[in-house]
Structures are given as structure tokens and as C-alpha cells.
Amino acid sequence: MDIETAQQNGNADSRESSVERELNEEVQAVELNGSSDSAKSLNGLMKKPLPVGDGHDRIKRKAKRLIQRQNSRGETNGAASAAIAAALNGTTGSYVVPHRRWKNSRRSRNGHGRGLPKKGGAGGKGVWGLPGSEALEEVYEDENDPNYDSECNDKNIELREVIPEVTPEEFFKLAEPIVLEYYEHGDTHEVAVSFDEILTGPLRPYVTSVVVEISMDHKDSQREMTSVLISDLYGRVITAKDIEKGFEILLENLPDLTLDTPDAPTILGNFLARAVADDCLPPKFVTKPTDLDAQSQHAAAAIRRADTLLHMKQGWAHLDNVWGMGGPLRPVKTITKEMTLLLKEYLSSRDIQEAHRCLRALEVPHFHHELVYEAIVMTLESLSQTTEEAMCELLKSLDEACLVLPAGMEQGFLRVFDDMADIVLDVPLAYIILDRFVERCNRAGFITDKILSNMPSRGRKRFVSEGDGGHIKPQTIPIRD
Structure with a gap:
């Protein structure tokens, strides 16, 4: 038999190792105890070995242990590798030793498969998988997946842009911070850009109603800015029809x-x-x-008010100042003139509450020291104790109502003290009246000690008869040499 001949040639070889002899004995034992078709397998290298019993599995396990033992000693050679491969595949004799080691081979070792890498290089359990497969998970879906829904995963899907509609209540919440910020910086271009980002067609009429409704809770200066904002947004963000519809909404909600x-x-x-x-x-x-x-009663009153303003004599010319010129944007001379008119009206009516309202309407808390200055100068020029009492009462009420702060009150008095040299030219008794007025205010209790300490005093003119007016003219005049 061919197996016996191979065994005799192997015994004759002096370089054959003990591992080869042991494997040959095991293979011979299996062939003798195996089926009758084993002779047909010796004609050449079998691509797919025939299945054997438990004895063949035992040989495979033993061969693996011998491989590990031989590798640890560093004595592996081509003959031993050929014998081990023949034992594992169930063939001997004509097996060709591969060009690389068996342990590095990627061919399937269980006798099945074509010898290709497992899973096409996608790796095994616990690895990332095939490179680029993470991008295709959402595109390619497995129809055999239990969670696959044929109705939801239809390939003929048309995607459209859907913009959620904003309700008028939500638009009011979005527009309120924009308008309040506009009251701080006064830039209408910034407001137009902000409205373009949140506006849709049906909401444009609500721009006018929202800005007017917000301005009703603020002062006249903010209402003037709101009128300017509506004029600047006209033709860019809103049209005349939008403004008209916005005022109709306001008339309904009035x-x-x-x-x-x-x-x-x-x-x-x-x-x-x-x-x-x-x-x-x-x-x-x-x-x-x-x-x-x-229309309701309130809406009719608003329309009549607008009609009256438009039909006034030169009414269109005065509508630019329908809200007044409130705030610090006005010139100093204009503010000073309005404060002077306020004091004159107070002296004629003695209405303290009206004076407070007019002072608040000016919206210049940083310039209230000018009111104190004008009140003291007007008192000095009046030469009347009644005016002194009225001005003292007004300044005391302003201090108690915190409309004029102590710093503003102090600054107003000190400005008068510095200008006394000019005031006394027009009012010779200015020092006497000022002394009396400051003493009255001190008794009222709204001036500080700093004002009293800086109170100016002017000594009266001395006469010659009092003996301290200068040297007395001598009776005789010396004659020059």
C-alpha cells in the first residue's frame, strides 16, 4: 500500500522528527480502521475532506497541541508542517506545503468554505464592521428585519419644506422683546431685520397692533419712537393695507x-x-x-380724537410733536424754557400735583437741578415773600416725592451760589433774599449741611462816619518845596 511505502520512506529518513513519526502512526491507525473509500482519497489533494468519526477530531486536537509545543521550541520545519496538514485534512503524500505558515493562514480550519477572509473583512463580534457601513445603515434597510415597515419605508418619498404657523399670541411673545430692545437703541433697521426672520404673510397686520399695544404701557417718548418705527417699517416690512388692518384690530380690542x-x-x-x-x-x-x-364707544372716541387733530388750524404741522419732545433728545434751551413755564404755571395755580405731572412728562431726571436753579432765581427776582413761601413748599414736596434727589437739590443751590456775582447786578437785594430763603428751606428740613456751609455772604458798605471808612482828610495841606 501507498501508506506503508510512505511509512518506510519516512523511517529511512534520519532527519524525520518524533512529531512526524507520531502523526504517521495516528494516520495509519485511522486509515486501517476507516472506510473502504479511503484509497480513493490518496490520488491527490482533496479540496474538501471527508468527514470522519471521533477519532479524527482527537487527532486534530492532538496535532494542534503538538504545533504549539513545536513552535515554543523553535524546531518547526517544512516536513513537520506537511505531516500535520495531512493529518488535519485526512490526506497524506501529495499535499503541497503552502508558502506561509499554517497558523497565519486565513483559510477556514474546519474543512468548510473557500478559504476567503471571514465576513469580507468586516471583522467579528464586537468590532466596528466593514469600513463605511455606518453611513449606509440608514440608506439600506433590511426587508427581513422584524421592525421593517413597508409603508413608512417607501422609496418614493417626496420631501417638502414645512414652516410651522405662528399664532398671534406666540407672535406677541416673540415681538415684545424686539420692541423693548428698540426702545433702548432706537435702531429701526435692526427691528426690520428681526421682524423679517419671524414674520409670515398672515401675521403682517399684527405688527402695527403689537407695537402700539406695547407702547401704551410706556411714556410719550417711547410712543414717539413707536410712531417713527411704523413710518420706517412702511414699504419695507408692512404695507398700507397691513397698517390699516392693524389699526382695525386695535379698534376692536380697545x-x-x-x-x-x-x-x-x-x-x-x-x-x-x-x-x-x-x-x-x-x-x-x-x-x-x-x-x-x-364701532364701540371707545373706538368712536379714538376716531373723533384723530379727526379733531387733523382738522385743527395748522394741525398737520403740529402732528410731528403730537407726543411732545420728551426725553433727553431735546436741546437744553427747550428744556429750560419748559421748566420756566412749569414754575410760572405753578405760581398762578398753586397746584403741586400738576407740577409733579409736568415734571415727570419732561423725562429728564438727570436735569432736575435746572428746575431748582430756576426756582431760586425766580424767587430772588420776585422780591416777594409769597413767592418765597410757594417755592419753598414746591421744593419740599419734590424732595418728599423723590422727584428731585438730594444730589440734584444740592447742585441747584450751589449753582445759584456760584452765579450770585452776576445775579446781584440785576437784583441788588439778592444776598438778603437768598439768606432769608435758605433759612426758610432749612427750617423745612430738605437741604443739607453742605448747602449751609457754602452759603455766600457779602459785607455791607462802610461809611466814613462810622470811623472805619479810611483816613480822615487833614485840615492843612502841606506845601511842596
């Missing part, structure tokens, strides 16, 4: 706005007249309103 702002009809009438003067509204919206009888 009964509810009156609960929070009692003078809301007057304010809305001023806005209507100013919008007509700025060419943002047609005049017929006010002069010939539609459905006037169907």
Missing part, C-alpha cells in the same frame, strides 16, 4: 385695552392722526370711517 390703560382711546387717536400725517394711512380712514355706528 374696550379690553381700556381696562389696563384708561386713556387708551386718546392714545390710539394720536397714533391714528400721526399715521395719517406720515402718509402711512389714507385720510378717509379717519374722516370717513366705515361702519362707524357698529
Whole structure:
């Protein structure tokens, strides 16, 4: 037999190792005890070995242990590798030794497969997988997946951009911080850019209603800025139709706005007249309103207010100042003139509350020292004790109401003290009146010790008869040599 011949040739070889002899004995034992078809397997190298019993598995396990033992000693050679491969594959004789080691081979060792790498290089359990497969997980879906839904995962899907609609209540919440920020910086371009980001077609009429409704809770200076904002947004963000619809919304909501702002009809009438003067509204919206009888009482009052302002003598020329010139944007001379008129009106009416209201309407808390200065100068020029009493009462009420701070009160008095040299030229008794007025204010208790310590005093003129006016003229005049 061929196996016996191979065994005799192996015994004759002096270089054969003990591992080869042991494996040959095991293979011979299996062949003798195996099937009759084993001779057919010796004709050449079998691509797929025939299955054997438990004895063959035992040989494979023993061969693996011998490989590990031989590798640790560093004595592995080509003959031993060929014998071990023949034992594992169930063949001997014509097996060709591969060009690389068996332990580094990627061929399947269980006798199955084509000898290709497992999973196409995708790795095994616990690895990342095939490079680039993470990008294809969402594109390619497995139809055999239990979670696969054929209706939801239809390939014929058309994607469209959907913009969620904003309700008027949500738009008011988005627009309120934009308007409040505008009251700080006064840049209408920034407001237009902000509105373009949140505005859709149906919401444009609400721009006018929102900005006017927010301004009702603020002062006249902010209402003036709101009128300027509506004029600047016209033609860029909103149209005349949008402004008209916005005022119609305000007229409908006017009964509810009156609960929070009692003078809301007057304010809305001023806005209507100013919008007509700025060419943002047609005049017929006010002069010939539609459905006037169907309007509420407050809406009718607002329309009548706007109509009255438009039909005044030179009314269109004065509508630019319908809110006044509030705030620090006015010139100093204008503020000083208004404070002088305020004091004159107070002296004629003695209405302290009206004086407080007018001072608040000026909106210049940093310039209240000018009011104190003008009040003291007016007292010095009046030469009247009644005026002194009235001005002292007014300054005391302003101090108690905290409209004029102690720093402003002190600055006003010190300015008068510095200008006494000029004031006394027009009012010779200015020092006497000032001394008396400061003493009266001190008894009222609203001036500080610093004002008393800086109080100026002017010595009276001495006469010659008092003996301290200078040297007495001598009776005789010396004659020059």
C-alpha cells in the first residue's frame, strides 16, 4: 500500500522528527480502521475532506497541541508542517506545503468554505464592521428585519419644506422683546431685520397692533419712537393695507385695552392722526370711517380724537410733536424754557400735583437741578415773600416725592451760589433774599449741611462816619518845596 511505502520512506529518513513519526502512526491507525473509500482519497489533494468519526477530531486536537509545543521550541520545519496538514485534512503524500505558515493562514480550519477572509473583512463580534457601513445603515434597510415597515419605508418619498404657523399670541411673545430692545437703541433697521426672520404673510397686520399695544404701557417718548418705527417699517416690512388692518384690530380690542390703560382711546387717536400725517394711512380712514355706528364707544372716541387733530388750524404741522419732545433728545434751551413755564404755571395755580405731572412728562431726571436753579432765581427776582413761601413748599414736596434727589437739590443751590456775582447786578437785594430763603428751606428740613456751609455772604458798605471808612482828610495841606 501507498501508506506503508510512505511509512518506510519516512523511517529511512534520519532527519524525520518524533512529531512526524507520531502523526504517521495516528494516520495509519485511522486509515486501517476507516472506510473502504479511503484509497480513493490518496490520488491527490482533496479540496474538501471527508468527514470522519471521533477519532479524527482527537487527532486534530492532538496535532494542534503538538504545533504549539513545536513552535515554543523553535524546531518547526517544512516536513513537520506537511505531516500535520495531512493529518488535519485526512490526506497524506501529495499535499503541497503552502508558502506561509499554517497558523497565519486565513483559510477556514474546519474543512468548510473557500478559504476567503471571514465576513469580507468586516471583522467579528464586537468590532466596528466593514469600513463605511455606518453611513449606509440608514440608506439600506433590511426587508427581513422584524421592525421593517413597508409603508413608512417607501422609496418614493417626496420631501417638502414645512414652516410651522405662528399664532398671534406666540407672535406677541416673540415681538415684545424686539420692541423693548428698540426702545433702548432706537435702531429701526435692526427691528426690520428681526421682524423679517419671524414674520409670515398672515401675521403682517399684527405688527402695527403689537407695537402700539406695547407702547401704551410706556411714556410719550417711547410712543414717539413707536410712531417713527411704523413710518420706517412702511414699504419695507408692512404695507398700507397691513397698517390699516392693524389699526382695525386695535379698534376692536380697545374696550379690553381700556381696562389696563384708561386713556387708551386718546392714545390710539394720536397714533391714528400721526399715521395719517406720515402718509402711512389714507385720510378717509379717519374722516370717513366705515361702519362707524357698529364701532364701540371707545373706538368712536379714538376716531373723533384723530379727526379733531387733523382738522385743527395748522394741525398737520403740529402732528410731528403730537407726543411732545420728551426725553433727553431735546436741546437744553427747550428744556429750560419748559421748566420756566412749569414754575410760572405753578405760581398762578398753586397746584403741586400738576407740577409733579409736568415734571415727570419732561423725562429728564438727570436735569432736575435746572428746575431748582430756576426756582431760586425766580424767587430772588420776585422780591416777594409769597413767592418765597410757594417755592419753598414746591421744593419740599419734590424732595418728599423723590422727584428731585438730594444730589440734584444740592447742585441747584450751589449753582445759584456760584452765579450770585452776576445775579446781584440785576437784583441788588439778592444776598438778603437768598439768606432769608435758605433759612426758610432749612427750617423745612430738605437741604443739607453742605448747602449751609457754602452759603455766600457779602459785607455791607462802610461809611466814613462810622470811623472805619479810611483816613480822615487833614485840615492843612502841606506845601511842596
